[in-house]
Amino acid sequence: MAKVPVQFTLNGAEKAEFVDSGTTLLHALRDKIGDTSPKGGCHQGTCGACSVIIDGELRLSCLTLAETCNGATITTTSGLSEGGVLHPLQRAFLDAFATQCGFCTPGMIMAARVLLDHTPNPSRDEVVEALSGNICRCTGYEPIIQAVLTAARSNSQHAA
Amino acid sequence: MALALQTFSTVKDADAALKADGARYLGGGTLVVRATNEGDVSLLSFVRSTEPSLSTIAVSGGKIRLGASVTMAAIARHPDLSTLSPAARAVGGPAIRNMATVGGNLFAPAPYGDFTVALLALDATVSTDGGDQPLETFLAKRDDSRAIVTSVDFTLPKGGGFCFLKVSRVKPKGVSVLSIAAVLEQAADGTVSTARIALGCMADRPMRAKAAEKALLGRRLTKDGIAPALAAVGEGTSPITDPIASAWYRAQVLPVHLGRLLLGQVAGMETKA
Numbered sequence: 001m002a003k004v005p006v007q008f009t010l011n012g013a014e015k016a017e018f019v020d021s022g023t024t025l026l027h028a029l030r031d032k033i034g035d036t037s038p039k040g041g042c043h044q045g046t047c048g049a050c051s052v053i054i055d056g057e058l059r060l061s062c063l064t065l066a067e068t069c070n071g072a073t074i075t076t077t078s079g080l081s082e083g084g085v086l087h088p089l090q091r092a093f094l095d096a097f098a099t100q101c102g103f104c105t106p107g108m109i110m111a112a113r114v115l116l117d118h119t120p121n122p123s124r125d126e127v128v129e130a131l132s133g134n135i136c137r138c139t140g141y142e143p144i145i146q147a148v149l150t151a152a153r154s155n156s157q158h159a160a
Numbered sequence: 161m162a163l164a165l166q167t168f169s170t171v172k173d174a175d176a177a178l179k180a181d182g183a184r185y186l187g188g189g190t191l192v193v194r195a196t197n198e199g200d201v202s203l204l205s206f207v208r209s210t211e212p213s214l215s216t217i218a219v220s221g222g223k224i225r226l227g228a229s230v231t232m233a234a235i236a237r238h239p240d241l242s243t244l245s246p247a248a249r250a251v252g253g254p255a256i257r258n259m260a261t262v263g264g265n266l267f268a269p270a271p272y273g274d275f276t277v278a279l280l281a282l283d284a285t286v287s288t289d290g291g292d293q294p295l296e297t298f299l300a301k302r303d304d305s306r307a308i309v310t311s312v313d314f315t316l317p318k319g320g321g322f323c324f325l326k327v328s329r330v331k332p333k334g335v336s337v338l339s340i341a342a343v344l345e346q347a348a349d350g351t352v353s354t355a356r357i358a359l360g361c362m363a364d365r366p367m368r369a370k371a372a373e374k375a376l377l378g379r380r381l382t383k384d385g386i387a388p389a390l391a392a393v394g395e396g397t398s399p400i401t402d403p404i405a406s407a408w409y410r411a412q413v414l415p416v417h418l419g420r421l422l423l424g425q426v427a428g429m430e431t432k433a
Binding site for chain 2: 004021022024043044045048051057058059060062063064065067068111114128129130132133134
């Protein structure tokens with residue numbers, strides 16, 4: 001099958017690749033571009049481990065075809081840290097023991113990032129709602145919720 | 161296996177391409193890409209259209225037109241569609257709502273398709289390049305549908321009258337045990353003059369509860385008034401069995417949840433979520 005070109009901005013850098021037509025964005029990111037932060041969990045849209053941000057919206061890369069992302073701006077968890085300094089969300093997840101096996105963590109952080117972009121000081125219910133499409137089998141969710149709330153407070157303090 | 165994706169600027173061209181064997185229309189991808197990920201070998205290629213009208217929400221008075229590519233998230237945040245917001249928010253988590261479309265929801269098998277349950281109660285009309293048809297008719301024949309859905313039209317009831325309920329085991333997001341949508345109009349004396357009730361998970365696709373609708377006419381929305389409707393609501397249903405609930409369980413709890421929905425309407429007939 002003929003390859004098709006895909007071109008998008010990934011974590012601030014221009015990326016161009018040839019992929020098989022119909023290739024998912026998850027496959028393109030992990031196996032062609034080498035960004036393994038989105039995880040392939042259920043491939044059904046249920047677990048949220050593959051969540052990425054496309055043009056400001058949270059989406060599931062396992063159900064998104066790479067060709068439909070031409071010209072898009074994509075953010076993954078691997079693009080959050082700057083100069084070796086962890087993003088406040090990443091730091092909060094570490095400090096709050098919100099990550100155990102770590103498989104769900106990139107998706108959780110993407111969902112939390114979108115929430116904090118739109119709602120800098122979310123309520124607990126808003127955090128729960130924002131994470132409702134992401135499944136964790138280790139931590140029991142409470143540390144994750146607390147980490148997001150902690151990151152929000154940290155952001156507010158930095159902004160003040 | 162990778163599949164070819166064909167993108168067309170017009171629905172007409174996409175419609176023509178969709179006639180090929182194994183071609184499926186790609187909306188948000190939450191159904192058809194999932195199917196390919198699960199190994200559905202009947203799918204040979206994807207077809208999509210980028211025609212702008214497909215992504216348009218048009219509100220004129222109480223009349224609403226939703227383009228088939230409009231997402232659940234777009235509906236949930238639209239200021240003129242707050243009545244429908246609970247039904248749109250009932251679909252998946254935030255990422256799914258950013259992807260799942262109105263057109264796709266029409267084809268979602270039970271236990272999915274909660275938004276279509278709301279559209280069925282609203283007596284929506286489905287448009288394709290081939291013409292318009294009532295949603296109920298469309299749903300009955302959807303397995304054989306080869307035309308691209310372009311939009312869904314309906315009228316929002318004046319002064320409320322629409323309510324929606326999704327029952328799930330996991331909060332805030334969970335697969336449906338069942339969903340119910342109802343549009344009720346009451347006469348000046350408080351009796352029900354018009355009733356349309358739609359059910360999700362009580363068959364392989366959304367269905368109308370016509371026996372319950374008939375039993376509500378002329379009755380008041382009181383415990384005694386709705387009793388005949390609750391007794392009749394199971395007529396014609398064939399609930400699904402899945403890991404969420406058995407058909408028996410769904411049949412048992414349906415009247416309970418319908419009763420709660422109807423009695424909750426007495427004060428203002430507001431949208432329930």
